[in-house]
Amino acid sequence: MKPMNVGLLGLGTVGAGTFTVLSRNAEEIFRRAGRPIRIVVVAEKDVARANEITQGACRVVDDAFSVVSDAEVDIVIELIGGCGVAKELVLKAIANGKHVITANKALLAMHGNEIFAEAQKQGVTVAFEAAVAGGVPIVKAVREGLSANRIEWIAGIINGTTNFILSEMRDKGLSFDTVLKEAQRLGYAEADPTFDIEGVDAAHKITILSAIAFGIPVQFDKVYIEGISQLNAKDIKYAEQLGYRIKLLGITKRTTAGAELRVHPTLIPAKRLIANVEGAMNAVVVQGDAVGATLYYGKGAGAEPTASAVIADLVDVTRMHTADPEHRVPHLAFQPDQLVDLPILPIAEVLTCHYMRLRVQDEPGVLANITRVLADEQISIDALIQIEPGEGEDEADLILLTHLTREKRINLAIVKLEKLSVVVGKVTRIRMETLG
Amino acid sequence: MKPMNVGLLGLGTVGAGTFTVLSRNAEEIFRRAGRPIRIVVVAEKDVARANEITQGACRVVDDAFSVVSDAEVDIVIELIGGCGVAKELVLKAIANGKHVITANKALLAMHGNEIFAEAQKQGVTVAFEAAVAGGVPIVKAVREGLSANRIEWIAGIINGTTNFILSEMRDKGLSFDTVLKEAQRLGYAEADPTFDIEGVDAAHKITILSAIAFGIPVQFDKVYIEGISQLNAKDIKYAEQLGYRIKLLGITKRTTAGAELRVHPTLIPAKRLIANVEGAMNAVVVQGDAVGATLYYGKGAGAEPTASAVIADLVDVTRMHTADPEHRVPHLAFQPDQLVDLPILPIAEVLTCHYMRLRVQDEPGVLANITRVLADEQISIDALIQIEPGEGEDEADLILLTHLTREKRINLAIVKLEKLSVVVGKVTRIRMETLG
Numbered sequence: 001m002k003p004m005n006v007g008l009l010g011l012g013t014v015g016a017g018t019f020t021v022l023s024r025n026a027e028e029i030f031r032r033a034g035r036p037i038r039i040v041v042v043a044e045k046d047v048a049r050a051n052e053i054t055q056g057a058c059r060v061v062d063d064a065f066s067v068v069s070d071a072e073v074d075i076v077i078e079l080i081g082g083c084g085v086a087k088e089l090v091l092k093a094i095a096n097g098k099h100v101i102t103a104n105k106a107l108l109a110m111h112g113n114e115i116f117a118e119a120q121k122q123g124v125t126v127a128f129e130a131a132v133a134g135g136v137p138i139v140k141a142v143r144e145g146l147s148a149n150r151i152e153w154i155a156g157i158i159n160g161t162t163n164f165i166l167s168e169m170r171d172k173g174l175s176f177d178t179v180l181k182e183a184q185r186l187g188y189a190e191a192d193p194t195f196d197i198e199g200v201d202a203a204h205k206i207t208i209l210s211a212i213a214f215g216i217p218v219q220f221d222k223v224y225i226e227g228i229s230q231l232n233a234k235d236i237k238y239a240e241q242l243g244y245r246i247k248l249l250g251i252t253k254r255t256t257a258g259a260e261l262r263v264h265p266t267l268i269p270a271k272r273l274i275a276n277v278e279g280a281m282n283a284v285v286v287q288g289d290a291v292g293a294t295l296y297y298g299k300g301a302g303a304e305p306t307a308s309a310v311i312a313d314l315v316d317v318t319r320m321h322t323a324d325p326e327h328r329v330p331h332l333a334f335q336p337d338q339l340v341d342l343p344i345l346p347i348a349e350v351l352t353c354h355y356m357r358l359r360v361q362d363e364p365g366v367l368a369n370i371t372r373v374l375a376d377e378q379i380s381i382d383a384l385i386q387i388e389p390g391e392g393e394d395e396a397d398l399i400l401l402t403h404l405t406r407e408k409r410i411n412l413a414i415v416k417l418e419k420l421s422v423v424v425g426k427v428t429r430i431r432m433e434t435l436g
Numbered sequence: 437m438k439p440m441n442v443g444l445l446g447l448g449t450v451g452a453g454t455f456t457v458l459s460r461n462a463e464e465i466f467r468r469a470g471r472p473i474r475i476v477v478v479a480e481k482d483v484a485r486a487n488e489i490t491q492g493a494c495r496v497v498d499d500a501f502s503v504v505s506d507a508e509v510d511i512v513i514e515l516i517g518g519c520g521v522a523k524e525l526v527l528k529a530i531a532n533g534k535h536v537i538t539a540n541k542a543l544l545a546m547h548g549n550e551i552f553a554e555a556q557k558q559g560v561t562v563a564f565e566a567a568v569a570g571g572v573p574i575v576k577a578v579r580e581g582l583s584a585n586r587i588e589w590i591a592g593i594i595n596g597t598t599n600f601i602l603s604e605m606r607d608k609g610l611s612f613d614t615v616l617k618e619a620q621r622l623g624y625a626e627a628d629p630t631f632d633i634e635g636v637d638a639a640h641k642i643t644i645l646s647a648i649a650f651g652i653p654v655q656f657d658k659v660y661i662e663g664i665s666q667l668n669a670k671d672i673k674y675a676e677q678l679g680y681r682i683k684l685l686g687i688t689k690r691t692t693a694g695a696e697l698r699v700h701p702t703l704i705p706a707k708r709l710i711a712n713v714e715g716a717m718n719a720v721v722v723q724g725d726a727v728g729a730t731l732y733y734g735k736g737a738g739a740e741p742t743a744s745a746v747i748a749d750l751v752d753v754t755r756m757h758t759a760d761p762e763h764r765v766p767h768l769a770f771q772p773d774q775l776v777d778l779p780i781l782p783i784a785e786v787l788t789c790h791y792m793r794l795r796v797q798d799e800p801g802v803l804a805n806i807t808r809v810l811a812d813e814q815i816s817i818d819a820l821i822q823i824e825p826g827e828g829e830d831e832a833d834l835i836l837l838t839h840l841t842r843e844k845r846i847n848l849a850i851v852k853l854e855k856l857s858v859v860v861g862k863v864t865r866i867r868m869e870t871l872g
Contacts, residue, residue: 294571
C-alpha cells in the first residue's frame with residue numbers, strides 16, 4: 001500500500017523523539033499499520049540541527065507554512081507549541097485538508113472549539129493523545145475505552161514537574177524554593193517554571209479531559225487554578241501524620257448543578273494508589289458509573305514517551321485515512337451535535353472537605369472561639385488536632401479537617417477566624433478529596 | 437441513523453450487567469456512537485429469569501443458535517463462556533457475517549487463531565476487551581495506545597480472586613486454606629476455585645496479551661502455570677521483611693531467544709506501584725521501548741466493570757460497522773500477514789532472580805555447604821538471611837536471594853541442596869521480578 005507521508009513541524013525535544021522512534025520502530029509500526037509511515041519533510045528554524053538529526057532521510061525546510069500546503073504531505077504533526085504561529089499552522093493544515101496531530105495542550109485548551117469545528121467542516125482529524133499525560137494513552141481510554149460509562153469524575157497528577165517537587169519536599173522535608181532550584185538543576189523544571197508550578201499546564205490538560213469526559217466544549221477560562229508555590233513543607237508533614245499525601249491534582253467532576261473544573265494542591269488518603277505516584281510520573285484516575293475507578297500511570301513528559309503518543313495517533317489516523325469521517329472517533333468523544341453546555345461551577349460553589357492549619361495562642365478558650373466560628377458557618381468538623389507547641393513557644397499549630405463544605409462557607413469562616421485575637425496570621429487551607 | 441441491533445447470548449452476571457448498563461446509559465452511549473445500540477434478542481436457558489431482567493424490552497429465546505442466524509442481528513455478544521457451545525456459536529455467527537463481542541478468555545486463548553482467521557475471512561470483527569482485566573481497557577491500550585512501541589514485557593495482576601487471597605494472607609497473616617474459605621464465603625472465589633487459584637485463568641489472559649504485544653499467535657499450551665495454593669504464609673512474611681510483596685503475576689517478555697510466557701507467584705519490590713494493588717483489583721504494567729513503563733488499574737471482574745468493556749467494544753464495532761475491514765484494528769494488533777512465529781521459551785530457559793527458603797540445622801558449616809552447591813552451579817547470591825531459630829528450636833529458616841539465574845540451574849541446585857544432610861525437607865523457591 002502507498003506510504004503515508006508526514007510533515008513534521010518543530011524538531012525540538014519531542015520532535016526529535018518522534019523522528020527517532022518512528023525510524024527505530026519502523027518495522028514494528030509497519031506490521032501494525034499495514035503500510036509504511038514516513039516523515040517526508042521537517043520544518044525547523046535551526047536547519048543545521050535538523051539536518052544533523054534527520055541525516056538526509058527527509059527534506060528539511062525552515063518555513064513551516066510550506067509544509068502545511070505541501071501536496072505530498074497527508075498528515076501534519078505540530079510540535080511547535082504555544083498559541084501563536086502553531087494555531088495558524090494547524091488551521092491552515094486543516095483548511096488544506098490535512099489531518100493534524102498535536103501535543104499542544106495550550107492550543108487545544110484555549111482554541112480547541114474553533115479548531116475541532118474547522119476539522120469537522122473539512123472532514124479531517126485533529127488527534128491529540130500527546131497533549132495529556134505524555135505517553136499514557138489516557139485520551140484513548142476516556143474517549144473509547146470507557147465509552148459505556150457515564151463518567152463521574154477525573155482526578156489526575158498531570159504535571160510531572162510539580163509532582164517531582166512535592167515528592168522531594170515530602171521525602172526530604174525541604175522547602176518549595178530549595179526543591180524548585182534542585183528541579184531546575186536536574187532539568188525537571190524549566191528556567192521559567194511559572195506554567196508548571198502555578199498549575200497552568202495542569203489546567204490545560206484537565207480542560208481537555210473535562211471536555212472528552214462529559215461531552216462539553218473546552219472551557220479553559222473557567223478553570224480554577226492554584227499552584228504549589230505557596231505550599232509549606234509543614235503542611236506536607238502534618239498531612240503525612242494524618243495519613244494523607246498532598247498532590248497537585250487536576251480535577252473535573254459532574255454534579256447536578258454543573259461541572260467542577262479545578263487545579264489545586266489536594267490532600268488525598270495515602271492508601272490510594274495515586275497517592276503513591278512519585279517523582280515526575282503522571283497518573284489519572286477516572287471514575288465511571290459502570291467500571292468504577294480505573295487508573296492510568298506512566299511518564300507524562302520527555303522525548304520518547306511523548307513521541308509514543310504522537311505516533312500512536314499517527315497509526316490511528318493512518319488506519320482511518322480514507323475512511324468516512326463518520327467512522328472516526330469524534331474529537332471530543334461525543335458527536336459534535338451532541339455536545340452539551342453543562343455550566344462550570346465557580347469555585348465558591350464547590351463542595352469538598354478541607355484541611356485548615358491555624359497558628360493559635362496556647363491559652364484557654366481558644367478552641368471554644370474557633371469552633372464557635374465554624375458552627376456559625378455550619379461547618380462540621382471531622383478531626384481537630386492540636387500540635388504541641390515547641391519548647392518555650394507560646395503559639396501552637398491547630399489542624400482542622402472538615403466534612404464536606406461548600407467553599408464559600410469556608411471562605412467566610414476563614415475571614416472570621418483570621419479576625420480572632422487568638423489566631424495568629426493567616427489561616428492555611430488545602431482542599432481534600434477521598435477519591436473513593 | 438439506523439439502530440445497531442445486538443443479539444446477546446447468555447444472561448448471567450455479565451450478561452445482565454451488560455443489559456443494565458446499556459439501558460441505563462443509552463443516552464450517553466448514543467451521544468458517543470451517533471446511533472442507537474439496542475439489544476433486540478437475548479438467548480438464555482433460564483427464560484423466566486431473562487424475562488424478569490429484560491422486562492419485555494426485547495425478545496427472549498432459549499435457543500442461542502437462532503440468534504446467531506437471526507437476520508435482524510448485526511452484532512452477537514457471547515457471554516456463555518467455555519469452549520464448547522460458545523465456540524460453535526461464535527464460529528456460526530462469524531460464518532453468518534456477524535461481528536462478535538466476547539468476554540471469553542478461555543475460548544480465545546485456546547481457539548483464538550482459528551476464530552480470528554475465520555473472522556478475517558468473513559470480513560467481520562471479533563472484539564474481546566472484556567476478556568482481559570474486566571473493565572480496564574488494557575487490550576485497547578496495548579493494541580492501539582502503545583502502537584509506537586516495541587513492547588518489551590507485560591506483567592499483570594490479572595486474576596482478582598488470587599490477589600484478594602494474597603492480600604488477605606499478608607494483611608492478616610493467615611494461611612492459604614483459611615483465606616480461600618473466607619474468599620468463597622464472600623463470593624470472591626468460586627465453589628470450585630481451581631481455575632483461579634491454580635493460575636489457569638491468568639494464563640488465558642496473559643496468552644492473549646502476549647499475542648497482541650508481540651504479534652504472535654495465541655499459544656496457551658506453551659504457558660508455564662503455577663498457582664498460589666502451595667504458597668506458605670511464612671514466605672509472604674519474609675518477603676515483606678525484605679521489602680517485597682508476593683503477587684500472582686502473568687508475565688510475558690520478549691528476549692533474543694524467544695518469548696517468555698508464564699504465570700506464577702512472584703516477589704516484586706514493595707515500592708512498585710503494582711505491588712500496592714490490593715484486594716480483588718487488577719493491574720497491568722506494560723513496558724515499551726519508547727514510553728517506558730505504563731500501568732493500567734481497575735476492577736477485573738464483576739457485572740458492570742465487565743459490561744463496561746463489552747459495551748466499549750460495542751461502540752467501537754458500531755462505529756466501524758460499515759467501514760472497510762482494512763480500516764479496523766487487526767485482531768492481534770498486527771496485520772494478519774505480519775504475525776511472527778517467535779518461539780515460546782520453556783520455563784527451564786527463563787532468566788530471573790529467585791527467592792529460596794531452606795530449613796537448615798542450626799550448626800557450624802551449614803552456610804559453607806550451601807554456598808558451595810550454589811557456587812558449583814554458578815549461581816550468584818544477592819542476599820543471604822538467616823532467621824534466628826525459635827526458642828528451643830534446633831532448625832532455622834535460611835533465605836537466599838539470587839542474582840539473575842537461568843531456571844534450570846536453580847532446579848539443579850535445589851536437587852543438590854535437598855540432598856544435603858543439613859537441609860531439612862524441601863526447598864521453597866519463588867521467582868522474583870524487579871519490574872524496573
